[in-house]
Amino acid sequence: SEVAKLLELKAHLGTDDGKHSFVLKTPKGTRDYNPKQMAIRDKVFNIIIGCFKRHGAETIDTPVFELKETLTGKYGEDSKLIYDLKDQGGELLSLRYDLTVPFARYLAMNKITNIKRYHIAKVYRRDNPAMTRGRYREFYQCDFDIAGQYDPMIPDAECLKIVHEILSDLQIGDFRIKVNDRRILDGMFSICGVPDEKFRTICSTVDKLDKASWEEVKNEMVGEKGLAPEAADKIGEYVSMQGGADLAEKLLKDPILSQNKQAYSGLTDMKELFKYLELFNVTDKVIFDLSLARGLDYYTGVIYEAVLTQNQMEAQPQKQQNDHSTDEPVSVGSVAGGGRYDGLVGMFDPKGRKVPCVGVSIGIERIFSIMEQKAEASEEKIRTTETQVLVASAQKNLLEERLKLISELWAAGIKAEVMYKKNPKLLSQLQHCEETGIQLVAIVGEQELKDGVVKLRNVATRGEENVPRANVVEEIKRALQS
Amino acid sequence: SEVAKLLELKAHLGTDDGKHSFVLKTPKGTRDYNPKQMAIRDKVFNIIIGCFKRHGAETIDTPVFELKETLTGKYGEDSKLIYDLKDQGGELLSLRYDLTVPFARYLAMNKITNIKRYHIAKVYRRDNPAMTRGRYREFYQCDFDIAGQYDPMIPDAECLKIVHEILSDLQIGDFRIKVNDRRILDGMFSICGVPDEKFRTICSTVDKLDKASWEEVKNEMVGEKGLAPEAADKIGEYVSMQGGADLAEKLLKDPILSQNKQAYSGLTDMKELFKYLELFNVTDKVIFDLSLARGLDYYTGVIYEAVLTQNQMEAQPQKQQNDHSTDEPVSVGSVAGGGRYDGLVGMFDPKGRKVPCVGVSIGIERIFSIMEQKAEASEEKIRTTETQVLVASAQKNLLEERLKLISELWAAGIKAEVMYKKNPKLLSQLQHCEETGIQLVAIVGEQELKDGVVKLRNVATRGEENVPRANVVEEIKRALQS
Numbered sequence: 034s035e036v037a038k039l040l041e042l043k044a045h046l047g048t049d050d051g052k053h054s055f056v057l058k059t060p061k062g063t064r065d066y067n068p069k070q071m072a073i074r075d076k077v078f079n080i081i082i083g084c085f086k087r088h089g090a091e092t093i094d095t096p097v098f099e100l101k102e103t104l105t106g107k108y109g110e111d112s113k114l115i116y117d118l119k120d121q122g123g124e125l126l127s128l129r130y131d132l133t134v135p136f137a138r139y140l141a142m143n144k145i146t147n148i149k150r151y152h153i154a155k156v157y158r159r160d161n162p163a164m165t166r167g168r169y170r171e172f173y174q175c176d177f178d179i180a181g182q183y184d185p186m187i188p189d190a191e192c193l194k195i196v197h198e199i200l201s202d203l204q205i206g207d208f209r210i211k212v213n214d215r216r217i218l219d220g221m222f223s224i225c226g227v228p229d230e231k232f233r234t235i236c237s238t239v240d241k242l243d244k245a246s247w248e249e250v251k252n253e254m255v256g257e258k259g260l261a262p263e264a265a266d267k268i269g270e271y272v273s274m275q276g277g278a279d280l281a282e283k284l285l286k287d288p289i290l291s292q293n294k295q296a297y298s299g300l301t302d303m304k305e306l307f308k309y310l311e312l313f314n315v316t317d318k319v320i321f322d323l324s325l326a327r328g329l330d331y332y333t334g335v336i337y338e339a340v341l342t343q344n345q346m347e348a349q350p351q352k353q354q355n356d357h358s359t360d361e362p363v364s365v366g367s368v369a370g371g372g373r374y375d376g377l378v379g380m381f382d383p384k385g386r387k388v389p390c391v392g393v394s395i396g397i398e399r400i401f402s403i404m405e406q407k408a409e410a411s412e413e414k415i416r417t418t419e420t421q422v423l424v425a426s427a428q429k430n431l432l433e434e435r436l437k438l439i440s441e442l443w444a445a446g447i448k449a450e451v452m453y454k455k456n457p458k459l460l461s462q463l464q465h466c467e468e469t470g471i472q473l474v475a476i477v478g479e480q481e482l483k484d485g486v487v488k489l490r491n492v493a494t495r496g497e498e499n500v501p502r503a504n505v506v507e508e509i510k511r512a513l514q515s
Numbered sequence: 516s517e518v519a520k521l522l523e524l525k526a527h528l529g530t531d532d533g534k535h536s537f538v539l540k541t542p543k544g545t546r547d548y549n550p551k552q553m554a555i556r557d558k559v560f561n562i563i564i565g566c567f568k569r570h571g572a573e574t575i576d577t578p579v580f581e582l583k584e585t586l587t588g589k590y591g592e593d594s595k596l597i598y599d600l601k602d603q604g605g606e607l608l609s610l611r612y613d614l615t616v617p618f619a620r621y622l623a624m625n626k627i628t629n630i631k632r633y634h635i636a637k638v639y640r641r642d643n644p645a646m647t648r649g650r651y652r653e654f655y656q657c658d659f660d661i662a663g664q665y666d667p668m669i670p671d672a673e674c675l676k677i678v679h680e681i682l683s684d685l686q687i688g689d690f691r692i693k694v695n696d697r698r699i700l701d702g703m704f705s706i707c708g709v710p711d712e713k714f715r716t717i718c719s720t721v722d723k724l725d726k727a728s729w730e731e732v733k734n735e736m737v738g739e740k741g742l743a744p745e746a747a748d749k750i751g752e753y754v755s756m757q758g759g760a761d762l763a764e765k766l767l768k769d770p771i772l773s774q775n776k777q778a779y780s781g782l783t784d785m786k787e788l789f790k791y792l793e794l795f796n797v798t799d800k801v802i803f804d805l806s807l808a809r810g811l812d813y814y815t816g817v818i819y820e821a822v823l824t825q826n827q828m829e830a831q832p833q834k835q836q837n838d839h840s841t842d843e844p845v846s847v848g849s850v851a852g853g854g855r856y857d858g859l860v861g862m863f864d865p866k867g868r869k870v871p872c873v874g875v876s877i878g879i880e881r882i883f884s885i886m887e888q889k890a891e892a893s894e895e896k897i898r899t900t901e902t903q904v905l906v907a908s909a910q911k912n913l914l915e916e917r918l919k920l921i922s923e924l925w926a927a928g929i930k931a932e933v934m935y936k937k938n939p940k941l942l943s944q945l946q947h948c949e950e951t952g953i954q955l956v957a958i959v960g961e962q963e964l965k966d967g968v969v970k971l972r973n974v975a976t977r978g979e980e981n982v983p984r985a986n987v988v989e990e991i992k993r994a995l996q997s
Contacts, residue, residue, distance in 0.1 A: 058582065060581065064578070065575060065577050065578070065621055066575055066576040066577075074576075093548055096653050097579060100540065121598070128600075138539065148550075171579065181935070184936050187935040381539060443676075448571065449570075450570070
């Protein structure tokens with residue numbers, strides 16, 4: 034490691050020719066977006082923001098960093114992944130880890146008790162990046178939250194409806210939304226014989242079931258966390274259960290579980306939730322799954338997580354066909370998650386006043402990856418500009434005519450470009466249109482100048498027509514519409 | 516200071532009742548945007564992005580932090596204002612200070628030699644904030660840059676055209692755009708007797724002329740920076756000059772200045788620039804001002820800065836009327852700046868290959884402040900949601916009917932809300948519409964259910980009509996258009 038540092042130092046010190054040699058890269062776990070990626074990102078954002086607005090949400094923004102203490106004690110075991118800023122004198126600051134804690138801080142600070150808001154912004158986690166699978170250290174979250182004291186499960190159901198709408202609108206393949214409730218988990222832990230003080234840490238272990246086998250999870254519970262093997266086995270029976278409203282019904286009849294107050298409230302609410310989801314027409318994708326736990330400390334009620342599912346042939350086209358024996362949907366990763374956190378705002382309020390909240394966070398890096406792959410695979414060319422007209426010249430010494438004309442087009446709101454050369458070749462001007470998808474060329478030439486006209490050329494059809502210079506704006510608008 | 520730290524520590528340790536006491540605030544120099552401020556921000560962004568797209572720009576994005584060494588040596592005296600991240604193992608990182616250096620890094624890294632791009636993002640400076648005047652530590656920049664080897668002053672002129680368009684479109688009062696050229700400044704320094712090695716530091720001092728008097732600036736030149744008083748006096752004569760193409764003409768005839776190669780190129784280009792600005796119809800606001808210097812190190816050619824101007828009565832309405840004796844426009848602060856930086860990309864290229872660039876950065880915090888004040892002063896109510904319809908109920912026990920109906924509206928792309936109560940009062944539902952500007956209420960009631968209709972109520976006119984439940988989507992779409 035010392036050697037590695039020295040080698041890195043040497044690499045930075047410069048080369049023989051005396052020039053300073055830079056490491057030309059973005060920081061680990063981050064990336065630039067090029068114009069094509071931005072076009073895809075915009076498309077994704079428009080679908081997501083469109084959905085949030087359809088559901089009547091306002092939007093807010095908060096700083097990229099918060100006081101360090103604002104983030105302290107909110108994330109449990111994940112706190113070690115927070116980026117701190119250097120102490121350069123003044124306040125101790127950290128980059129935001131999610132948008133939920135800043136939202137709770139915002140509500141408490143402004144004494145807001147009712148709001149439905151969305152917030153789309155980057156968050157920061159010093160995690161091990163796996164960028165090909167869409168895991169970054171700087172990544173976007175698209176959050177929608179409903180704060181306020183309301184009747185049970187109505188806002189919760191809307192959050193799930195939103196996940197369903199967004200994942201359907203994005204057209205990135207099939208998906209499932211798993212739901213559970215922290216109260217059901219806690220009740221289950223209690224009746225299985227987990228000591229109270231181990232609820233959160235056993236919950237963290239259960240959360241690993243989407244990546245690890247039950248054997249591994251049990252080993253962690255018993256070996257690392259000191260749980261009795263019988264308790265673990267009882268948990269094992271519960272966390273294998275999946276279903277819908279029927280499972281909630283069944284568990285309400287479980288004589289031991291339903292005696293637990295927490296579990297009983299959770300199961301009653303789960304029944305209610307499925308009733309609303311039925312009315313919202315989304316039960317086809319929602320699964321009540323007792324193994325869903327979610328890592329973060331702040332959830333207090335319903336929790337959920339959406340995963341994309343693909344059969345293996347789609348997911349791994351390079352694999353041999355005989356390698357997959359089933360058409361069962363296989364999870365390829367979480368793209369949304371959330372839940373109810375009724376205690377978080379109270380942690381910021383000087384008097385501990387609570388504001389019940391429920392929300393969902395769409396993680397879009399994985400969605401970008403899929404959309405990018407789709408875009409690359411398709412023949413369709415992505416435009417990265419919206420330019421409608423190129424103002425071109427057919428001969429030399431016409432720069433002034435071009436600048437005068439384009440100035441009129443801009444004033445009329447027409448999106449137009451001009452080549453930054455005094456005497457560009459007509460061919461290179463036409464090529465620029467072909468390459469960037471510009472529909473129309475407005476050509477000034479010596480003959481056209483004499484005749485008081487401008488030549489309009491349709492790039493796709495190559496059709497040309499002369500229009501009067503005086504009416505050029507109207508004629509271009511007409512040509513763009515045809 | 517040690518006492519202050521201890522007091523602060525004590526404040527954080529908690530109060531008598533055992534509750535942890537937080538400092539509920541955003542970090543110094545930062546702020547949240549509430550939904551109304553976001554509505555204004557969106558409006559400003561739409562105008563700016565609209566202009567950038569009208570001029571054919573693509574967009575990119577870069578990470579909020581860069582490798583520390585990427586920013587090193589680019590900003591001259593301002594480098595001390597860079598935010599560093601804490602060394603938590605791994606790379607040394609800093610928050611971006613502007614969008615120009617990351618853009619140059621992006622070009623070099625991807626070997627791009629031609630691009631016209633915009634980038635709107637937050638940048639970070641550990642400056643002394645003055646938030647009432649729109650000076651923050653976290654603030655947005657809206658950058659438009661043209662990279663590529665082109666004929667002189669054509670892209671430069673388009674940057675100025677863009678500033679003119681945006682500041683006009685924003686309707687935030689009159690403005691001026693000052694232009695100068697680093698080559699003219701360097702030539703001027705040379706003939707006034709400034710030693711070569713003092714060009715950059717004297718340039719930084721000249722840059723203070725917009726805030727400080729000539730006396731103060733001269734004192735800094737002579738006292739702090741050791742310039743001969745005669746040299747300073749010669750500079751003083753030049754930097755008092757303002758004009759247009761005529762001033763460039765006049766200085767080209769200055770026998771000493773025009774003998775300087777740098778100054779001669781700068782002045783010739785300035786004449787050319789004004790020719791293009793004339794064709795773009797923007798010379799009414801552009802001033803060739805020899806006192807404009809700009810602080811940053813990386814400029815190599817034309818530089819510019821836009822300032823808002825107001826007469827004092829507008830600017831300080833609380834001041835007594837007889838206090839202002841003139842209607843002369845008074846600068847209230849810079850809102851845009853930029854220039855040509857032909858050497859920056861080469862600093863990142865391993866072989867030092869240059870990519871000429873020119874660009875402009877719109878600083879919008881000050882613009883937000885003005886727009887916010889305007890919005891507060893005006894009677895017009897700002898909507899923070901786009902909700903078109905509230906799905907309401909006239910009696911109890913109609914939640915399921917409301918949820919079923921709103922689900923149909925969402926599926927049809929109609930922006931709709933429902934109150935999250937099982938039995939909300941009709942009056943409170945109507946009040947919600949009045950408060951948030953929702954145009955239409957779709958009311959389900961017992962009688963309507965029996966009759967197979969939904970009652971549509973226009974919130975503004977209070978007119979009501981019953982429409983068939985089966986056609987409710989079409990009827991609502993019709994009602995929204997009328």
